[in-house]
Amino acid sequence: MEETKTIIRLDGVRKSYDGKVNVIEDLSLDINEGEFVTLLGPSGCGKTTILRMIGGFDKPTEGRIMLDDNDISLLPPNERPVNTVFQKYALFPHLNVYDNIAFGLKLLKKPKDEIDSKVKKVLELVDLEGFEKRSVSTLSGGQQQRIAIARAVVNEPRVLLLDECLSALDYKMRKEMQLELKSMHKRLGITFIFVTHDQEEALTMSDKIVVLADGKVQQVGTPEEIYNEPANVFVADFIGESNIFNGVMSGRKKAAFAGTEFECVDDYEPGKKIEAVIRPEDVTVVGAGQGQLTGEVTSADFKGTFYITFVQCGQYEMEVHCLEHYRPGTTVGLNVLPDNIHIIPYDMTINNFYGIIDGFVDGKGLYLVFKDFSMFVDQHRLYPQSRVSKGRLLDENGEHIDYQGREVIAFYQPEDGDMSDDAKEGDVVGKIVSFYYIGDHYSYTIRTDSELDYVVDDEDLWNQDDKVSVILPKDKMKFRLRQEEAD
Numbered sequence: 001m002e003e004t005k006t007i008i009r010l011d012g013v014r015k016s017y018d019g020k021v022n023v024i025e026d027l028s029l030d031i032n033e034g035e036f037v038t039l040l041g042p043s044g045c046g047k048t049t050i051l052r053m054i055g056g057f058d059k060p061t062e063g064r065i066m067l068d069d070n071d072i073s074l075l076p077p078n079e080r081p082v083n084t085v086f087q088k089y090a091l092f093p094h095l096n097v098y099d100n101i102a103f104g105l106k107l108l109k110k111p112k113d114e115i116d117s118k119v120k121k122v123l124e125l126v127d128l129e130g131f132e133k134r135s136v137s138t139l140s141g142g143q144q145q146r147i148a149i150a151r152a153v154v155n156e157p158r159v160l161l162l163d164e165c166l167s168a169l170d171y172k173m174r175k176e177m178q179l180e181l182k183s184m185h186k187r188l189g190i191t192f193i194f195v196t197h198d199q200e201e202a203l204t205m206s207d208k209i210v211v212l213a214d215g216k217v218q219q220v221g222t223p224e225e226i227y228n229e230p231a232n233v234f235v236a237d238f239i240g241e242s243n244i245f246n247g248v249m250s251g252r253k254k255a256a257f258a259g260t261e262f263e264c265v266d267d268y269e270p271g272k273k274i275e276a277v278i279r280p281e282d283v284t285v286v287g288a289g290q291g292q293l294t295g296e297v298t299s300a301d302f303k304g305t306f307y308i309t310f311v312q313c314g315q316y317e318m319e320v321h322c323l324e325h326y327r328p329g330t331t332v333g334l335n336v337l338p339d340n341i342h343i344i345p346y347d348m349t350i351n352n353f354y355g356i357i358d359g360f361v362d363g364k365g366l367y368l369v370f371k372d373f374s375m376f377v378d379q380h381r382l383y384p385q386s387r388v389s390k391g392r393l394l395d396e397n398g399e400h401i402d403y404q405g406r407e408v409i410a411f412y413q414p415e416d417g418d419m420s421d422d423a424k425e426g427d428v429v430g431k432i433v434s435f436y437y438i439g440d441h442y443s444y445t446i447r448t449d450s451e452l453d454y455v456v457d458d459e460d461l462w463n464q465d466d467k468v469s470v471i472l473p474k475d476k477m478k479f480r481l482r483q484e485e486a487d
Helices: 047-055 095-108 111-126 143-154 171-188 198-205 224-229 233-238 481-484
Strands: 006-017 021-032 036-040 062-067 083-084 161-162 191-196 210-213 216-221 243-251 254-257 261-263 272-276 283-286 291-302 308-311 316-322 331-336 342-345 351-361 365-370 373-376 387-389 392-394 405-411 419-420 426-439 441-448 453-459 467-471 476-480
Touching: 006 047, 006 191, 021 047, 021 191, 021 210, 036 047, 036 198, 047 083, 047 161, 047 191, 062 272, 083 143, 095 111, 095 143, 111 143, 143 161, 143 171, 171 198, 191 198, 198 224, 210 224, 210 233, 216 224, 216 233, 233 243, 233 272, 233 342, 233 426, 243 316, 243 426, 254 272, 261 351, 283 316, 283 453, 291 316, 308 331, 351 373, 351 453, 365 405, 405 481, 419 453, 426 453, 441 467
Parallel strands: 036 191, 036 210, 083 161, 161 191
Antiparallel strands: 006 021, 006 062, 210 216, 243 254, 243 272, 254 261, 272 342, 283 331, 291 308, 291 331, 308 316, 351 365, 351 405, 365 373, 387 392, 405 476, 419 467, 426 441, 426 467, 441 453
């Protein structure tokens, strides 16, 4: 088996603007020679920033970008064996196809016969032989995209960067160009790094997908791994359609969720909180009363080769992709095989933030100061065996506890929090940056001006970018001294 060679390595890369907000946080990633790698994620997650740093148009704030074990972090674009195809193709409208492609070679003062040979070769590569004299303004969007690629590869780069370069094409042309790009990658044999927010595009073309959110890598894997074995609920929700349920392991390879118990192939200790992911195409519709779940069809929309069918099973909703049409109001049974249930261990500290102890007030407790809020806490929640004597905090041996300035970790469970549209009602105020549906409720991520995220579960449907306040469950919050966490 041929050994893979790393061509691009991002080592602890961080990127911030004006020294404030981190667009990319501590990114480490290996890209192998000859791979088709897709950076996939929602708008604003940092995909294009990563591409620009690899291309030399932006410099990392921290960390290194390596090419063949050489640090190229500070090299200008023209000194890297890397070319870029931008979202807007940036073709020269006053030049014909030949001159657009030959532009870079002419700058390098290559001989005319070499230029002619290379231009002819890349035109054959993109299936546009004979277009040399055509004006680029007469070409279709797909043809212009091919010319942009031809211009990028004519200099024989080792890495080709493609920044959402299919987004301007219509649906049919995009589908055709996805296959064409994949074929072109095989013919060229060089490394492609492609940026998109389109999941289907990434699954169709890639050898490796890097799923990003908020400047952090969520998962790296093949299309099959990403789709079938999502690392977390964000990936499961973002890649394709998913039914997601909160639950608990009820036994060895058994999970309880959506009001019933299922056999599964993942094995975690009984009692562990989990999230179960089931793809709609993996749910089988059976007769009423014959399935693991029974519910009523609420809608069925035809999608050409299958129906997207929603079934309400008590308080839980299940999306099913099936060939048969079930009319709304029909009672059906649903079955799911163990292999088709993917179990993700629940992140018990999904909400966590750091603060410091900023004093002690007799009768009220320790005063904790966090980035977005402050609060009093009974000293026993941090020092279980402590007591107060004459305004001093003492341990079980009567020794004075030096609590001033100590760092504290606080966290709570999303189901214990609450949301309001009244800014005065909550403890912190922010806007909804993302949300997804979990069986019978929504999970919302609210980001404050200080760039901290708070996750809250709520049954009501709110909109992205809504400004809301978060009511923290202060009586249910848990606290640990940061030193104890490190220990």
